[in-house]
Amino acid sequence: MPHDHSHHRHSHDHGHSQLSADAGDRKVAAAVAVNLLLTVAQIAGGVVSGSVALIADAVHNLSDAVSLIIAFAARRVARRPADDAMTFGYARIEVVAALINYTTLIMISLWLGYEAVMRMLDPQPVLGWIVVILAGVALVIDVATAALTWRLSKDSVNIRAAFLHNLADAGSSVAVMIGGTLILLYDWWLVDPIITLGISAYILWHVLSDIAPVLRILMLGAPPGLLQAEIAAAIAAEDGVEEVHHLHLWQIDERRTSVEAHLVVAEGRDFAEVVARVKAMLRAKFGLAHATLEAETRLSGCAGGCAPA
Template identity: 60%
Template sequence: MPDHDHHHGHAAHTHGLSHGHGNGHNHGIEGRGDWQVAAAVATNLILTAAQIVGGIIAGSVALIADAMHNLSDALALIIAFAARRIACRPAHPGMSFGYGRAEVIAALVNYTTLIVVCLWLGYAATERMVDPPPVEGGIVVILAAVALVINGITAALTFRLARDSMNIRAAFLHNLSDAGTSLAVIVSGLLVMWWDWRLADPLITLLISVWILRHCFVEVVPVIRILMLAAPAGLDPAKIDERIGEVEGVAGLHHLHLWQIDERRTSLEAHLVVADGQDEARVLARVKAMLAGEFGLGHTTFEVERAGDACAGGAC
């Protein structure tokens, strides 16, 4: 019995190593998109500098808000790209699950930074609503229009990579939201130019901050769930427990743990009680085949027990 259990634990561990090597194999494929990420970062940094200078000259906090958002996007791309490269490193005995969670950590850093920036901008906008300063609407409109074009280009550059990575996808979505932000800033500048409505600038800034914050809080939830070892949102542990119990030869199940290793891999471990007279290897093979076929779970580890074992009786 002990040798049998050890064998299955070793098999699951080896499976984890193979995933790590698979990520490393994709390194060359992902490397072909390096110039796209570099171009997106460069355009965002240039745009950020232009908008900050223009915002100071024009006295527009909305333009500076848009600049901070563009800066956060550039930093997000840099962090996400670095994490993506780290995640490609193969697994080894000291890091048996590989480096896939580097991307999850990067996503958490990006969203946390963006939340802090939005809170600061919201505070600055609220202060300006008390006594709105004059704003040079023409400068605001011109720079926001340039930002709209560049954000569209940046989103196009990262579109292909966004399908494979949580971080790049977040950066891509941020660039799309930047395009909406730039439109809002253009509206703000036009309102100042046409009707001298100074409240438009801080109000638009506040709306931008609230909108981005809402987006951040929605996107950060799955990131936190992975880091907290939560079960994937699309899998119900109770349903999995029920289906395992229905497999022929299974007498019971306990100590079930289901969690995400990273964005692409999910792991399950449990103590499986095999009915008397049943072949352990065959029952285990049935359970694993069912989990792979019905739930897409290929990384599973089981401690196999008999109904009379101490642990099956609730002593462990």
């Protein structure tokens, strides 16, 4: 009976998780649709008003839609179960997608900076209220899209990268509205490239702040907050463990961390009991549920010769 109850609870939790994932997918899909509509509207507005700047902003919004499509696809792939090719599963695809989106953001910010410098050298007029009005529409849609992905961005570096795309666009829309208004009221053409440079710097600042965890995971780095020396000391303090070496700590993905180590166990001690106790301690104290421990004694020597790691 207890087994059946546990299985039922697992099935319920799995079903609830699946419903949450499906709801998240619908939000991302809605955000994609809204951004594609905005792109079409801005291109049409740019053609009608003759504004190349508005068409350029449409391309920027198209990049938002593309980033969300990448994020959406990555979410779907990440839920695939582990197989012979990917024994850890496919969850890390979200980290790869985040890196792609952050790289795109860097390129966009550099392009905006280049355009701003070119416009300082050769100022271009902003054409009428249609640009300001469409910037206002873009702001509403960007805020709505950011709202759709905000909650998801807290738990996924992949969705966070797409969220920052929209946040940067929302800031751009505000800047375009302010700049357009200043130009219409005071004929101050230089404000447009100045604001564009500010947007470029703003995007770069956000990317450089948020890309580090992505690179850390892809470089098999230890997660922030977990110190290798502290974990080694905790293992060595366990009864029956004389020494710890060859300890490696890395993130499989955002939610899972793995640890491996060689334990020198006291002669005559039960390897299985010591290893089971160390694993229980790692789970309870550090939240490390994925541990691979190689037990050995001083007489048996280090497994594999303990070549330098």
